[in-house]
Amino acid sequence: MKRNLSTVQYDPELVMQASFPAETEIYLLQNGLPSIDAGEAVLGICFTSFEHIGFIQEGAYELLPIGYEWDPCSAILGIAKNSGHVYSYQPNTKTIGFMNSNIQLFLSFLSSTRSFISSNTGGEPETMTLMTQSEAAERLAAFHRGEIVPQSRPQRRGNREADLKMLRETFIQRDPNSLADDNMWWSCVLEQLEVGLL
Incomplete structure (x- = not known):
């Protein structure tokens, strides 16, 4: 299967406003995230920039949306401001679940x-x-x-x-x-x- 080698880039202003740990900020600004076709998605994970959304605010969490699981209406992936932790946010139920300590993991x-x-x-x-x-x-x-x-x-x-x-x-x-x-x-x-x- 041919791999798509393109990347999803994120708005540098939003990335810098998020005050992520240095390694996360550098990773997003320099590398971006892999552009994954739906047919190649592992566990339904696809990355997209969601630039029109800005940050998602839910309770104490403020997330930079970076992608979704299966479809953006069911679960949006986001990186938390300051900590750089990766979370899944379900817009319908407004619930947030921890996934990983950083995007590299x-x-x-x-x-x-x-x-x-x-x-x-x-x-x-x-x-x-x-x-x-x-x-x-x-x-x-x-x-x-x-x-x-x-x-x-x-x-x-x-x-x-x-x-x-x-x-x-x-x-x-x-x-x-x-x-x-x-x-x-x-x-x-x-x-x-x-x-x-x-």
Whole structure:
């Protein structure tokens, strides 16, 4: 699959107004974020500039929107002013959830997840079903109730269980806050990988 090597650039004034830690500011200003076609999106993550929005203010949080999960109406990704933490913001419910301590870790976790999926399915990540966060949560709950049985997977090149354990340990070592409880975004991703929903 051909990779799109273009990047999404962010308004330098907004980035500097955010008072991010230096490494986050420099990363966004110099590198931008990868432009990902919807067909190549890992976990539905796509980056876009949202320049017309400015900052999203919700309670004590002020976020620079950097992208979305599946679609911008269900979950917007944002980097918090000052701290540089990455959050998911659901506009419909006005809820905010921590994802990673910085954008570099978020990108690293996405890359590791893509590699895991690729090495454990014998190819590129499968086309994923588009769903909102609430639909994904309901699907996971239905799995726990026994209403959904995961489809059998093709022969895997790697040892899925050992690879998943290593992925979890890597996430914990690099950014323990991302897995601080079972309701964290990355905790849910790992659980879905464990039970075969992803």
